[in-house]
Amino acid sequence: MSFMPELEVDISFSYGNFEALRDVKFKAKKGELLAIIGPNGSGKSTLLKCIAGILKPRGKIVYDGINLLNLKPKERAKIVSYVPQSSFPQFSFTVEEFVELGTYARGGDIEDALKRVGLVEKRHELITRLSGGEYQLALIARALAQGSEVMLLDEPTSHLDINHTKKVIEILQELKKEKLIIAVFHDLNLAINYSDELLVLKNGEVAWLGDPNSLPLEVIGKVYGIVPKFLEVDGVKTILP
Template sequence: MSLIAEDIRVSYGGREALSGVNLTAQPGEVTAIVGPNGSGKSTLLGAITASLPYHGRVCLNGRDITRMKPWELASQRAVLPQASRLAFSFTVIEVVRLGLQAGTAGDRREVPMLALARVGLAGYADRTFQELSGGEAQRVMLARVLAQVWSPFEDGQPRWLLLDEPVSSLDIAHQLQVMELARNFARAGGGVIAVMHDLNLTALYADRVAVLAGGQSLAFGAPSGVLTDEILSRAYGCVLRVSAPPPAGVPYILPHAASA
C-alpha cells in the first residue's frame, strides 16, 4: 500500500510545468517535495490530489485515483492547500467539523476538539475563523484535515496527509510542532507528503526527499543522499554547502554565495 505517481505531466497555456515526474511515497514515512519557486512542487501535489488536470497515473493504496469515487478519496487522504479562504463567518470548531464530515470518523464527535488540541489551539473553538492570525488559521486548517483522516491506519489501509507548505506562516516553535505531528502520523502507520521550502526542517523530519527543478525530478531518496552540495546547487541555481556537524549528524543548509 503506497502512493505512486508515474510519468506526471502538466501543462499551462502550452508550457509544460511538469515533464514526466515520478514519485513513490510509502506509509510510515514523511516524503518531502522541495525545489525553487516555479519548480513544480505544488503542481505535482495538485496532480496527486487530482485538483488539476494531468497526464500520467496516480495510484492510492493500489487503486488508480481516476477510478475512485470522491467519498473514497476523502476517506483515504486529506489535503491541506497553501491557503484557505472562507466567505462566511464560521467558528473554528465548525471549520474543523468539515473534516469530520468528509472523513471516516464521523461518529466520533470528540475528534474536532482533539484535533484542535493537537495543533495547540485547544481554547479556540468558539472564535471566528476571520479573527485568527495567518498562522492560527493555518493550524485550524491542519486540524480540519487531521479530523478527516484521524486514524492513520484503519481497515488494513494507511491514510494519507497531503500538505502544501504546512509551516509557511508559522513561527519556529509551531513549525516544529507541525512537523512532529506529521512524523507521528507516519509513525502510526499513515503516510505524509509535504511540499517544503525549509531545507533544514526537511533534513530533520523527512524520510525521503524529492528535489524538483524546472518541472523535472533531479533526485529522490534519503536526505543524506539527496541534500548534497551538487544537487541543491543545481536545483536552486546558487552555490550551497551542506554540513553535518556532530553530534547529531543532521544535515543543515546555508547559502554560500548570493550570486547565481
C-alpha cells in the same frame, strides 16, 4: 514486518501548452514523510494538486492498488486529504465549524483532531481571529478530521514563527506513524532534517529522489543556482548558500 500501503505516482501535467510536470515518478509508503523541495515554479504545488484531485494529470496515481484518478471526489477524499498554502480566512466560521468541514467524506473525529493540534480551547473562536500559526493548525485539524491515510501539505511552515514551526513539525512526525505524509517545504533545512524521503523538482522534472541524508551538494547547487555548503552540528545538517 507488516505490509504498508504504497502510493505510486507516474504523471505529467500541462497548463495549456505549458508542460508543468514531465514524467514525475516516485513511490512512498504509509509511515513515511516525503518532503518536496525545489525553486519557485518547479511544479511542487501542481504535483500536490494532481495527487489531491484538484488537477487532472496524464498517467496514474495508485494507492494500495487503487488508481485515484478513477475515483469520484468523495471517494478520493476518503484516501487523500489536502492542506493548501495558508492564506487569510475569508469566512467567519468558528474553529470547530471549520474543522467539521473535513468530515463530509468519512465522518471523522472532530474532538480528536482539535486535541492533536492543541486547539481545543480555541474551538469556539472565529478562525478570523486566530494567529497565522493557529490558523495553520486549524487547517491541519480539518484534514485530520477527514480521516484519510494520505495527507498532503503545501508549505505548512511558511510564514510561521519558530514556536509554531516546531509545533507543526512535531505534529507531522507523530502523524506519519499512521499516515503517509507528503509535504512541500520552502525551507530546505527543515525538509532535509525531518523527512524520510526527499523529492527535488526542477522545471517540472525530478532532479533527485532519495534519502535526505544522501543529498549531494551539487544537486542543490544545480537546482537552485548557488554554491552551497553543509554545516553539521550535533547531527543536524544546515545548508548555507
